[in-house]
Amino acid sequence: EKFDVNNIAREVRNIIVGVASKGIKVTAELPDTPQIVIGNAGKIHQCIMNLCMNAKDAITKLDGAITIRVKKAHNKEGYLWIQVQDSGTGIPPDIIEKIFDPFFSTKKKKEGTGLGLSVVYGIVRAHKGDIFVDSRPGEGATFTIELPFATEQEKTNDKKNILVLDDDPLLRNYCIEILRGSGYDAIDFASVKEAQEWLLKYGNSAWFAVSDVVMPDMNLNEFISAFRAVRDDFKCIWMSGNLNPADQEIIKSYPFLQKPFSPTALLETIKTIKE
Numbered sequence: 001e002k003f004d005v006n007n008i009a010r011e012v013r014n015i016i017v018g019v020a021s022k023g024i025k026v027t028a029e030l031p032d033t034p035q036i037v038i039g040n041a042g043k044i045h046q047c048i049m050n051l052c053m054n055a056k057d058a059i060t061k062l063d064g065a066i067t068i069r070v071k072k073a074h075n076k077e078g079y080l081w082i083q084v085q086d087s088g089t090g091i092p093p094d095i096i097e098k099i100f101d102p103f104f105s106t107k108k109k110k111e112g113t114g115l116g117l118s119v120v121y122g123i124v125r126a127h128k129g130d131i132f133v134d135s136r137p138g139e140g141a142t143f144t145i146e147l148p149f150a151t152e153q154e155k156t157n158d159k160k161n162i163l164v165l166d167d168d169p170l171l172r173n174y175c176i177e178i179l180r181g182s183g184y185d186a187i188d189f190a191s192v193k194e195a196q197e198w199l200l201k202y203g204n205s206a207w208f209a210v211s212d213v214v215m216p217d218m219n220l221n222e223f224i225s226a227f228r229a230v231r232d233d234f235k236c237i238w239m240s241g242n243l244n245p246a247d248q249e250i251i252k253s254y255p256f257l258q259k260p261f262s263p264t265a266l267l268e269t270i271k272t273i274k275e
Helices: 005-019 041-058 116-126 150-160 169-181 192-202 220-228 245-253 263-274
Strands: 002-004 024-029 036-038 064-072 079-086 130-135 141-148 161-166 185-189 208-212 235-240 256-258
Touching (some): 002 005, 005 024, 005 079, 036 150, 041 079, 041 141, 116 130, 116 141, 161 169, 161 192, 169 185, 169 263, 185 192
Parallel strands (some): 024 064, 161 208
Antiparallel strands (some): 064 079
């Protein structure tokens, strides 16, 4: 879903004000215009909250400051920064490289599990983003989450979404590994019905299929029509090891992969349909 990061930052700020000690000033520096990204708003809320709770714990004095900042990335066009800055004790150089590792923690057993930053890292990476930290002992810390704006995400999705349909799970896994390993977003299904239902709910950007499904009552044209009823820009690559006679003529209108095929053959065929 699309959401405004400013709204998430305000919500977290209001919560942290309520749980931080009175001497800690919590502020949010936000732009006047909405900062729209695509993803899971609840998960990004969790990330910012996690960073703010860590910032609160890092301030060992009676007073201090936590700043939540949202702004355009300085060094990357089309990207947004969400920063959480604190005036705490800072992070020692000998552990700063380890802080995103699972189970690593400087807290005592009763203070936390040490999973927080690794969870944040995983969520950010799942949103096609990155996270950085700038800290020196005694000078506090600034964590920066970098996420693509919705326009950048949509631009990428418009070219890189592939739906794999096949009744053979080994073939589906083979395709998915090739596609994801080559930078494509890919998802697989064993039936037309499952794929249509998913596309109707979640396919909010351009998709096309690499397909071979057992369809006793559906030829290739009917198959394409079924998906175009959900998305009119839907395209298809057909793969098969044994074409039905009825599909021999129809197949001439679509890119075709003869099973078995190599990773190179799959990727080269995809390039032809994208151009």
